[in-house]
Amino acid sequence: MATKEVDEHSGTETTGHAWDGIKELNTPLPRWWLWTFYATIVWAVGYCIAYPAWPLISSVTPGLLGYSSRANVATQLEEAAAAQQIYIEQIGALPLEDIRTNDDLLSFALAGGASAFAVNCSQCHGSGAAGASGYPNLNDDDWLWGGTLDDIYLTIAHGVRFDDDSDSRYSEMPAFGRDGILNREEISDISEHVLALATQEHDASAAERGAELYVENCAVCHSDNGSGDTALGAPALNDAIWLYSRDRASIRAQIQVPNHGVMPAWAHRLEDVTIKQLTVYVHSLGGGE
Ligand code: HEC
Ligand code: HEC
Numbered sequence: 001m002a003t004k005e006v007d008e009h010s011g012t013e014t015t016g017h018a019w020d021g022i023k024e025l026n027t028p029l030p031r032w033w034l035w036t037f038y039a040t041i042v043w044a045v046g047y048c049i050a051y052p053a054w055p056l057i058s059s060v061t062p063g064l065l066g067y068s069s070r071a072n073v074a075t076q077l078e079e080a081a082a083a084q085q086i087y088i089e090q091i092g093a094l095p096l097e098d099i100r101t102n103d104d105l106l107s108f109a110l111a112g113g114a115s116a117f118a119v120n121c122s123q124c125h126g127s128g129a130a131g132a133s134g135y136p137n138l139n140d141d142d143w144l145w146g147g148t149l150d151d152i153y154l155t156i157a158h159g160v161r162f163d164d165d166s167d168s169r170y171s172e173m174p175a176f177g178r179d180g181i182l183n184r185e186e187i188s189d190i191s192e193h194v195l196a197l198a199t200q201e202h203d204a205s206a207a208e209r210g211a212e213l214y215v216e217n218c219a220v221c222h223s224d225n226g227s228g229d230t231a232l233g234a235p236a237l238n239d240a241i242w243l244y245s246r247d248r249a250s251i252r253a254q255i256q257v258p259n260h261g262v263m264p265a266w267a268h269r270l271e272d273v274t275i276k277q278l279t280v281y282v283h284s285l286g287g288g289e
Contacts, residue, residue, distance in 0.1 A: 109276070
């Protein structure tokens with residue numbers, strides 16, 4: 001039977017446990033440790049009273065200070081919205097050029113424009129705005145309807161060949177084949193001339209025959225050398241950037257019955273501030289004019 005006793009070397013009481021003659025001292029906890037421990041208990045009690053702490057069935061104990069992380073987030077969001085409001089008001093009030101040359105407004109507009117683009121435009125123009133056949137690439141500096149801020153704004157706000165907007169950009173390449181303006185041979189010759197303009201492989205004598213027909217029928221919109229006309233949305237034919245495909249069959253098909261691409265107008269669906277941000281964003285992509 002082990003018994004408690006006072007150890008003669010340390011002067012401390014033993015616990016009464018002994019193994020093979022080795023006895024266990026009952027050394028008290030250090031004071032500093034004990035007081036720290038008590039302090040944490042007091043802190044925990046105080047915390048539970050002051051802050052939300054104990055789970056209840058459908059809520060928690062609210063705490064006397066009325067703190068709520070949810071309310072905190074709400075205030076932060078309000079503050080952020082208020083900060084944005086300042087930018088939004090300025091974008092609404094200033095001309096496009098002033099937005100582009102103000103660093104703060106520009107970065108705000110680029111971010112807002114990029115997210116509005118992802119939601120409204122990427123279906124047709126692609127998420128990187130690189131476009132697809134019939135949907136122009138907006139990253140290059142080749143513009144159907146002009147690449148100045150004002151040009152781009154007009155295109156986005158009122159669309160292209162969009163029936164429900166009387167300010168929509170409009171021009172229609174005639175259906176030379178379907179409407180019997182040119183016969184098959186003439187279309188074939190003009191196509192060779194267009195291939196020649198674009199420095200593609202072509203039949204030289206047919207292209208020569210097509211040259212005059214081109215001047216009579218096409219130059220009014222696409223210009224004599226094929227450089228196009230942004231006032232009419234007529235693409236340049238003498239470069240490597242094509243709205244549709246640049247192969248012989250597609251060129252003939254376009255002369256037979258043109259595509260008449262449609263771009264929706266956004267003025268009725270998006271706020272003007274959003275259209276302005278989109279304009280600045282699109283302008284920045286393509287190295288606008
Ligand atoms: C339903 C498909 C569609 C959607 C959605 C669409 N576009 Fe277009 N967009 C087109 C087509 C097609 C054209 C080319 C029209 C033509 O043949 O002239 C075009 C042309 C443009 C042009 C003129 C490019 C140039 O070279 O002049 C701009 C700028 C443009 N879109 C921006 C936008 C923006 C910004 C949005 C989103 C708010 C958007 N588009 C949404 C189909 C679309
Ligand atoms: C009234 C103006 C107008 C006339 C005239 C015209 N075009 Fe066009 N052309 C356009 C427009 C606008 C487009 C854009 C695509 C669309 O709307 O279908 C276009 C597109 C094209 C394209 C496709 C270009 C690309 O980048 O994919 C070709 C090729 C073309 N035209 C050839 C001709 C030829 C050849 C003639 C003469 C026989 C001609 N066009 C006459 C306005 C015209």
